[in-house]
Amino acid sequence: MHKNIAFSIILSLALFCLLILPSTAKDGVVTTELWCVAKNNAEDAPLLTALNWACGPGGADCSPIQQGGPCYDPADIQNTASYAFNDYFLKHGMTDDSCNFDNTAALTSLNPSHDKCKFPSSLSASNASISSPSTAYGNGMGPSENLNGSNKISEQWIWPLVTNFLVIAYNTWAMG
Known part of the structure; x- marks a missing residue:
């Protein structure tokens, strides 16, 4: 069950990152x-x-x-x-x-x-x-x-958040 939850989290985050990819990050600011x-x-x-x-x-x-x-x-x-x-x-x-x-x-x-x-x-x-x-x-x-x-959207917190979720999801999946 933990593997399914971890996989869902990883998949969700991957999709989220795909939505962010069209944006351009420069100096910690994401512009869309x-x-x-x-x-x-x-x-x-x-x-x-x-x-x-x-x-x-x-x-x-x-x-x-x-x-x-x-x-x-x-x-x-x-x-x-x-x-x-x-x-x-x-x-x-x-x-x-x-x-x-x-x-x-x-x-x-x-x-x-x-x-x-x-x-x-x-x-x-x-x-x-x-x-x-x-x-x-x-x-x-x-x-x-x-x-x-x-039009610049300041999203400096997004990448550390994504990284933390990925680490948590991987650890959950690896331990499950």
Whole structure:
């Protein structure tokens, strides 16, 4: 029985580590790539309104989703809106507030890139301008507060914790 419990713990930790692997550790800080994408359950009309705002007053670079661009797909409003939302997110602070768009968008660590359409991530935007936009957001589409933020998640405790669990699990398994 102890071997089954130890095996379960080891397997769980291995899966947990696989989830951490896409992250990059530097100086004890784990950074995770993030993208701002349209929610799967968002209705087309609010998505279109948010997309128009992002590409207009929001100042997102929407040239890749225009005709002839690598992300042009007029039949897929979710991918189109996702590209615009993500560009806005990268340019305006990379915070939860810069990825809301009237509750039609959310952050993800799953890369939304597809075919020739490559979505830059929060890690590749390290030289992006991170400042509050000067545009007024009276229509509720844009952020509502200061956007100075970071996508770095401080997880200095994770590796010692994982190591300790692995040692305990191995000892339990070896003694069982």
